[in-house]
Amino acid sequence: MIRPWSTWPLRVRLVVTMTVLFAAVLGAVGVASTALLRENLMATLDGKVQDTIGRASAPMGQDHFMLAPGLDQDAVGAVFDQSGTVQQSGRSNFDTRTLTTAQINALAAVPDDGYYHDVNVPGLGTYRALAQHSPGGQSGGRVVVALPMARVSSTVQDLIATEAVLGVAGVILVGFVGFGLIRVSLRPLDRVAATAARISIVPLHEGEVGRLGRVPAQDTDTRTESGLVGASLNRMIDHVSAALEARHASETRVRQFVADASHELRTPLASIKGYAELTRRSRENVPPDAAYALRRVESEATRMTALVEDLLLLARLDAGRPLERDPVDLAPLVVDAVRDAHAAAPDHRWEVRLPDAAAEIVGDENRLRQVLVNLLANAGKHTPSGTTVTASLAVEDGCAVLGVADDGPGIPQELLPDVFERFARGDGSRSRKAGSTGLGLAIVAAVVASHGGQVWVTSEPGETVFCVRLPLAPLAAVAATT
Numbered sequence: 001m002i003r004p005w006s007t008w009p010l011r012v013r014l015v016v017t018m019t020v021l022f023a024a025v026l027g028a029v030g031v032a033s034t035a036l037l038r039e040n041l042m043a044t045l046d047g048k049v050q051d052t053i054g055r056a057s058a059p060m061g062q063d064h065f066m067l068a069p070g071l072d073q074d075a076v077g078a079v080f081d082q083s084g085t086v087q088q089s090g091r092s093n094f095d096t097r098t099l100t101t102a103q104i105n106a107l108a109a110v111p112d113d114g115y116y117h118d119v120n121v122p123g124l125g126t127y128r129a130l131a132q133h134s135p136g137g138q139s140g141g142r143v144v145v146a147l148p149m150a151r152v153s154s155t156v157q158d159l160i161a162t163e164a165v166l167g168v169a170g171v172i173l174v175g176f177v178g179f180g181l182i183r184v185s186l187r188p189l190d191r192v193a194a195t196a197a198r199i200s201i202v203p204l205h206e207g208e209v210g211r212l213g214r215v216p217a218q219d220t221d222t223r224t225e226s227g228l229v230g231a232s233l234n235r236m237i238d239h240v241s242a243a244l245e246a247r248h249a250s251e252t253r254v255r256q257f258v259a260d261a262s263h264e265l266r267t268p269l270a271s272i273k274g275y276a277e278l279t280r281r282s283r284e285n286v287p288p289d290a291a292y293a294l295r296r297v298e299s300e301a302t303r304m305t306a307l308v309e310d311l312l313l314l315a316r317l318d319a320g321r322p323l324e325r326d327p328v329d330l331a332p333l334v335v336d337a338v339r340d341a342h343a344a345a346p347d348h349r350w351e352v353r354l355p356d357a358a359a360e361i362v363g364d365e366n367r368l369r370q371v372l373v374n375l376l377a378n379a380g381k382h383t384p385s386g387t388t389v390t391a392s393l394a395v396e397d398g399c400a401v402l403g404v405a406d407d408g409p410g411i412p413q414e415l416l417p418d419v420f421e422r423f424a425r426g427d428g429s430r431s432r433k434a435g436s437t438g439l440g441l442a443i444v445a446a447v448v449a450s451h452g453g454q455v456w457v458t459s460e461p462g463e464t465v466f467c468v469r470l471p472l473a474p475l476a477a478v479a480a481t482t
């Protein structure tokens with residue numbers, strides 16, 4: 001199955017077109033020159049036949065017409081009388097002065113109409129023959145003389161053979177030289193394409209992109225087609241780089257702003273909380289509604305502090321601040337976190353499953369602790385009392401796998417796909433009361449991603465499982481140093 005012409009590579013199309021055109025021109029020249037040569041040789045031969053018949057029919061007194069002086073070599077001929085009976089026949093360069101009957105019959109068949117005829121003389125080949133009334137002899141007699149065509153056809157055949165050999169060699173040469181030339185002249189285009197391909201795999205969607213690479217200066221000469229493409233690509237790369245830098249700068253400003261704002265809010269929040277608490281405790285006779293209001297101020301300030309802490313942490317994670325890179329044993333982390341969660345939600349049943357092998361990874365201990373705290377707090381906060389929560393740690397395929405499972409009501413189906421997004425939370429009044437920010441799982445996702453791990457969740461009523469997979473120490477160490 002041949003592909004459509006338009007889908008062939010340009011270099012192949014150019015070479016094929018060039019070679020075919022060259023072959024066609026060569027062929028035309030060859031056919032024309034061969035035809036011309038043949039015509040020319042035939043005219044010469046016809047002239048010789050004419051000359052031979054003239055000499056043969058001139059009565060010079062010799063006893064055989066084929067002995068006439070100046071007769072062409074290789075000529076054959078015959079003389080017939082009025083009734084068509086052969087009188088003399090023979091070949092000029094042979095002593096045999098007679099021809100065979102078949103040969104004579106072939107000559108006898110030539111009409112004396114003044115034209116040259118091609119005759120096949122048996123045993124001798126194709127001849128060019130002319131017949132004429134013999135002026136001497138008996139009136140009405142005929143002389144027929146013929147010369148071999150072999151000279152013409154062998155010359156023509158030689159020419160054709162030479163043309164064919166030279167032509168084929170020429171076509172091959174043109175093909176190869178053309179292919180080489182075209183390849184060399186398309187090479188800059190390949191380099192431009194390579195640059196474009198390199199850029200196409202750079203992740204551009206977020207963060208600082210860095211230098212994108214450009215088409216080398218030698219391929220940006222706008223006087224050539226490929227240079228034009230290269231120069232245009234470079235201009236495009238410059239624009240894209242500038243846009244990406246601008247985006248990165250504005251992202252950085254926003255992050256910095258969020259981080260600064262969160263940081264600045266911590267102190268006043270702490271003051272509000274402290275003063276509210278102080279006022280509530282220090283006065284013996286605070287009216288009940290004022291005491292209630294103060295407690296509300298306190299709890300809202302606590303909620304806001306949590307929100308601000310989460311925002312600050314996320315802003316720092318977004319900024320891609322380098323993490324601590326220390327060896328962290330996950331087992332004690334799990335035990336501690338479960339103990340704290342138990343203290344916060346004593347009505348839940350808390351279980352821990354630890355592996356026999358050590359689960360040591362390289363990372364930032366405080367942030368990893370935050371992951372566990374967030375997952376366990378969710379399992380405590382978003383489930384009713386009496387729920388069993390199982391925290392597990394396992395080691396498999398060079399990874400540590402943390403699991404937090406509970407048999408509570410599960411995450412609402414409509415929330416499940418976005419549960420790791422910022423400010424995604426179940427809208428139950430319960431979670432609002434419990435100081436829900438909707439940032440806990442977003443922080444989990446960000447911390448896990450910054451440790452080169454993955455997190456996923458499955459949830460249905462009665463079984464909710466969060467899984468975190470983190471690469472174990474040796475691998476993480478290698479990844480960190482490279």
Ligand SMILES: Nc1ncnc2c1ncn2[C@@H]1O[C@H](COP(=O)(O)OP(=O)(O)O)[C@@H](O)[C@H]1O
Pocket residue numbers: 374378379382383406408409410411412415419424425426427431435436437438439440441442464
């Ligand atoms: N173990 C769980 N059981 C039921 N719902 C959960 C569980 N964990 C998380 N969720 C749901 O996912 C939402 C998002 O959790 P998270 O990002 O930690 O925010 P927050 O806990 O501050 O609400 C929660 O509001 C809750 O509706």
Ligand SMILES: [Mg+2]
Pocket residue numbers: 374377378438439440441
């Ligand atoms: Mg939470």
